[in-house]
Amino acid sequence: MTLKIANHPCFNDASRHKFGRIHLPIAPKCNIQCNYCNRKFDCMNENRPGVTSKILSPQQAMHYLDQAMILSPNIAVVGIAGPGDPFANPNETMETLRLVRAKYPEMLLCVATNGLDLLPYIDELAELQVSHVTITINAIDPEIGSEIYAWVRYNKKMYRDIDAARVLIGNQLEALKRLKEAGVTAKVNSIIIPGINDTHVIEVARKVAELGADILNCMPYYSTTETVFENIPEPSVDMVAEIQKATSEYLPQMKHCSRCRADAVGIIGEINSEEMMQKLAEAAALPKNPTDVRPFVAVSSLEGVLINQHLGEAERFLIYGMDYDKNECVLVDSRTAPPTGGGQQRWEELAGILKDCRALLVNGAGGSPTKVLNEHGIEVMVLEGIIEEAVYGVFCGQDLKHLMKSSQIHACGSSCSGTGGGCG
Ligand SMILES: C[S@@+](CC[C@H](N)C(=O)[O-])C[C@H]1O[C@@H](n2cnc3c(N)ncnc32)[C@H](O)[C@@H]1O
Ligand code: SF4
Numbered sequence: 001m002t003l004k005i006a007n008h009p010c011f012n013d014a015s016r017h018k019f020g021r022i023h024l025p026i027a028p029k030c031n032i033q034c035n036y037c038n039r040k041f042d043c044m045n046e047n048r049p050g051v052t053s054k055i056l057s058p059q060q061a062m063h064y065l066d067q068a069m070i071l072s073p074n075i076a077v078v079g080i081a082g083p084g085d086p087f088a089n090p091n092e093t094m095e096t097l098r099l100v101r102a103k104y105p106e107m108l109l110c111v112a113t114n115g116l117d118l119l120p121y122i123d124e125l126a127e128l129q130v131s132h133v134t135i136t137i138n139a140i141d142p143e144i145g146s147e148i149y150a151w152v153r154y155n156k157k158m159y160r161d162i163d164a165a166r167v168l169i170g171n172q173l174e175a176l177k178r179l180k181e182a183g184v185t186a187k188v189n190s191i192i193i194p195g196i197n198d199t200h201v202i203e204v205a206r207k208v209a210e211l212g213a214d215i216l217n218c219m220p221y222y223s224t225t226e227t228v229f230e231n232i233p234e235p236s237v238d239m240v241a242e243i244q245k246a247t248s249e250y251l252p253q254m255k256h257c258s259r260c261r262a263d264a265v266g267i268i269g270e271i272n273s274e275e276m277m278q279k280l281a282e283a284a285a286l287p288k289n290p291t292d293v294r295p296f297v298a299v300s301s302l303e304g305v306l307i308n309q310h311l312g313e314a315e316r317f318l319i320y321g322m323d324y325d326k327n328e329c330v331l332v333d334s335r336t337a338p339p340t341g342g343g344q345q346r347w348e349e350l351a352g353i354l355k356d357c358r359a360l361l362v363n364g365a366g367g368s369p370t371k372v373l374n375e376h377g378i379e380v381m382v383l384e385g386i387i388e389e390a391v392y393g394v395f396c397g398q399d400l401k402h403l404m405k406s407s408q409i410h411a412c413g414s415s416c417s418g419t420g421g422g423c424g
């Protein structure tokens with residue numbers, strides 16, 4: 001199958017108003033922290049990178065893509081651009097790309113990454129005919145990089161300052177070289193941050209051109225609240241134009257990038273339609289694997305009003321369904337938890353007891369049961385608050401960030417909130 005690369009609206013000006021793109025927001029986690037990036041907020045009116053209104057599983061993303069193709073048949077490109085980093089979520093990313101390639105053989109595929117964990121996946125990306133990979137390279141000098149990156153987590157180790165920048169830049173440049181050896185079109189994004197790397201972007205351009213990059217996108221940095229750089233002004237139009245002119249000595253330029261959201265869909269530059277966002281919300285409300293029949297949600301609670309019990313301490317689980325006619329959730333059952341002890345076997349048994357549930361809402365959970373239940377298609381959500389609000393939110397695909405416990409501080413392994421009842 002020969003892919004029609006010329007249809008890519010981001011790379012061909014002539015296709016911009018004819019063909020659309022869709023970003024599938026399947027990659028929430030990130031493996032580094034850039035001092036300009038904040039993925040905390042979701043405002044539908046906010047058009048900037050890292051923002052999405054929902055996160056999907058690969059199978060939910062396929063369901064959403066099918067619906068989107070009906071509403072907008074001119075979609076020619078499926079991209080994965082976060083909201084975090086695709087290769088900090090490699091299983092979800094590769095699974096999504098495989099599913100899209102199998103169902104839509106003519107679709108152009110593209111991925112945007114910081115490049116830290118890209119290397120191991122390059123061969124499969126080439127096999128899947130991912131036509132464009134973008135690496136964001138803001139610096140090639142670790143001194144400058146150390147001002148841009150707060151931390152880098154690589155191979156389970158945390159790096160900071162100049163060490164962080166060294167690890168990241170080393171991997172980015174190596175991945176770029178390998179992408180070209182594998183025949184993948186490589187775009188480099190360089191974010192122009194005044195006073196930090198504006199005079200350095202030319203060095204980045206020279207180096208990445210030497211390694212074979214195909215196109216450079218000098219992106220103006222977008223001032224974002226609650227970031228280290230929030231007080232740095234955005235670059236002027238003149239500054240951006242000058243840098244683009246100077247770097248064009250080394251590489252062709254992409255000049256019309258819209259700095260899209262992680263769930264951008266349709267023609268570049270147009271805002272997401274309400275109808276399309278409704279389809280996204282519907283997909284997010286489905287079970288992680290939409291073909292599963294999972295009409296229920298399980299909850300761990302001491303008294304039946306609040307989500308206030310740790311998974312390891314629950315003796316029974318409350319089972320809720322949804323009455324769509326009355327638009328409310330209803331308690332339908334109470335199921336006894338498997339006896340404590342038994343290690344992994346206990347969680348396998350629990351997965352069987354909850355096999356018709358799409359999610360389990362608890363006040364704390366260990367890594368081991370979470371992994372087992374996830375593998376059986378049951379999402380473990382660590383929340384606090386009123387049961388009915390949370391259950392209704394799960395059934396309706398609502399954002400439950402406000403009920404989330406502050407970054408799972410109480411998860412097992414770090415500082416468990418349970419009394420040691422045994423998550424095993
Ligand atoms: C949200 S990221 C997701 C992909 C990947 N994590 C990465 O950084 O390349 C997509 C693009 O948006 C850029 N970006 C994020 N926040 C930005 C900001 N405040 N201003 C300009 N670009 C930004 C990133 O640098 C990257 O090029
Ligand atoms: S790598 Fe991408 S998602 Fe991660 S912090 Fe940087 S811009 Fe944000």
Ligand code: SF4
Nearest residue numbers: 010257258259260268
């Ligand atoms: S962010 Fe830029 S490259 Fe990515 S889809 Fe939008 S216009 Fe295309």
